[in-house]
Amino acid sequence: MANILIQGATILAMKGAEQEIKDGEIVIQGDRIAAVGPCGSIPANYRADRVIDGSGMVALPGLVNCHTHAAMTLLRSYADDLPLMEWLSQKIWPVEEKLEPEDIYWGTMLCCLEMIKSGTTTFADMYFEMNQAAVAVEKSGLRACLSRGLIGNAPNAGQALAESIAFIKEWNGRAGGRIKVMLGPHAPYTCPPDYLRQVVEAAGANQVGIHIHVAETTDEIEQIKAGYNQTPVGYLHHAGLFELPVLAAHCVHLDEADIEILARYQVGVAHCPESNMKLASGIAPVARLLEAGVNVGLGTDGAASNNNLDLLEEMHSAALLQKVATGNPTVMPAFTALSLATTGGAGVLGLDGEIGLLKAGMRADLILINLQRPHYYPLHNLIANLVYASQSADVDTVIVDGEILMEGRRVLTMDEEKVIRETQQRATRLFGRI
């Protein structure tokens, strides 16, 4: 692991203020940040193996994608513009039954490739054949929280939980600590109370968190109301879930009591505006959640319902959607949106001591964005530009744990053409055409 010095970039450290350091310096020592400051911050005894010229660029913490289904890149643009249940039952599920373990590896590789190219350095995944996903994450150089999806009312529910526990033992903390395992009970409507209690017990015994879909659609609200006379959040609370660290994806349909519970238990919410818009699920009350002190991050959801994994775009959509939904243009200002994508996401994944800020002692997870593009000029306000005008092709350099994963848009940890070719071939096998 090399010592890297980044010189000349404008630095957005994201330390709770909108302060920018012009012509800054970031000192990386091994897998950690050793110093961040204006030109001249290098500690006396530091020797750089590599110097990166960051002039004309902005350095910020790597983006955090708090909810996806990585290998669903294989199903990108396969089925769109359909009602949710028709989309799932007639299109998505039948294909997922045909996926083989190696498909998951290559689909996850494609996800990692797209994420690196769009500035994401950490993501939270829920899918199956997670050993394959873990191998792909290890190879890609990204950081990830991985969870096998557990359908509590499926015939293999017990076996899936047992495999999840084995997966924890094999992979939690691996890849130099870049891989963290969570348990992934799918959703309130697919996990009966008894099963949830088993999951809670296993999570506690293995000291891992829980990743779950919560209150995504009005159908779910009605189903949990009919079955248990509770809201999804109330139902999970009752099952004891929130005694553990929980990553709750979506949280579109909430009442005030739900919001109070999410805040009290410091549940992390993965807000997925584009998936919620595309599937017409609704608009999460993010402004209200933030006001109530809930931890919120952003997620793209899987590529089948988005249809990209572009977190800069997600941040933009999140800000615009809250403004129009509340009728208030001052809601979710640019700095808040950027915070959700960085510090917010880090908190939601329980990694806030490690990533999400650029400061000494943190993991060296950061990106450089090239500002030499007409859509950033004149350079009035860097943060507004990043939130409202950027695109992921502007991301130039990506570093995770002090390793350079992309430089000058060239991905160094995988063969981009091979990943594209492999996934295209696998899709052709799976779908019989393309």
Added chain:
Amino acid sequence: MANILIQGATILAMKGAEQEIKDGEIVIQGDRIAAVGPCGSIPANYRADRVIDGSGMVALPGLVNCHTHAAMTLLRSYADDLPLMEWLSQKIWPVEEKLEPEDIYWGTMLCCLEMIKSGTTTFADMYFEMNQAAVAVEKSGLRACLSRGLIGNAPNAGQALAESIAFIKEWNGRAGGRIKVMLGPHAPYTCPPDYLRQVVEAAGANQVGIHIHVAETTDEIEQIKAGYNQTPVGYLHHAGLFELPVLAAHCVHLDEADIEILARYQVGVAHCPESNMKLASGIAPVARLLEAGVNVGLGTDGAASNNNLDLLEEMHSAALLQKVATGNPTVMPAFTALSLATTGGAGVLGLDGEIGLLKAGMRADLILINLQRPHYYPLHNLIANLVYASQSADVDTVIVDGEILMEGRRVLTMDEEKVIRETQQRATRLFGRI
């Protein structure tokens, strides 16, 4: 003007069907398309001066941006996250007063540069110092409908109309027909009935259309109701505006009678989803407008309220926003969204006989998008990919009137660095810092 042959691209001709021509050929003769079809379509007597290899790309009609204020690129990210009236009166208007004619030229150049780089070939502009804007458009190679904004209740209202008429005489049909002039009465709430009647008369006498903001905010609805006991659309109808071709920007707040009028008079609506979201103006009933047979295109609005001029992104936002607003994921499917950005926009600007489709006899306005990107794989559905997964940096080549404006992302009609430098310097003068 050269004869250009494009070979090997997948062609989306946008002729009312989702048909793709794989390995297609586009034959350009001078400023027109001579043939579009599968490999082998070249007329016998055709001789190409240039052959463009389109393999791995998709060719589609150039995108049409139906509403912007081009030179407001100078105010990009200068003021954000503010209530509309505070934003306008305390931030935007005071700066606009300081703008000099040459600022308009360079601001419009920056707009044109950004549009070329994001695949827009035609745009409708409303601003001031329009002679400067016209010079920039002529130089850029783009096609544009230009209108000077007319504030009917301002002291210079009469003079502005006289200047508009002079502008028509000087510029309408210039630049090889690429520039079309319209009259630009600003909005119902800034143009009293008498003034509108003068504008209608002048437009009729000079055979030009009208570009106007309509029903953008609830404030406007209330103001026109209080003043005239009408809706904005009813007010304009009463003033005789719709006897002429009208481009109505925004149309966020409409009732059924308004929609019936817009359909009956074939008014063109410029839907601006991102500006309407960012300023929290509301959500235009686009699905209902389309159902009623209204012509709809897309607009970015000015860079001060967007903050980019990226029509691929606007198309994406338009589709997602209608789905979530109606609670119906089948609303505005991908092909409809792409149609709004191409054929729809052409119709809204009254250019449907000239642009918006790839077929023999049309103006040679088209773009090539490079599909060799991880976010397009696997290639299940090209149209869904373009609408839901694309980004403007994927636009490789832009051709207008048979002239290549960009190739391999290099803009040929202007010096990109000079445009950026000039606008940055002018912004520094205007704002005293940056």
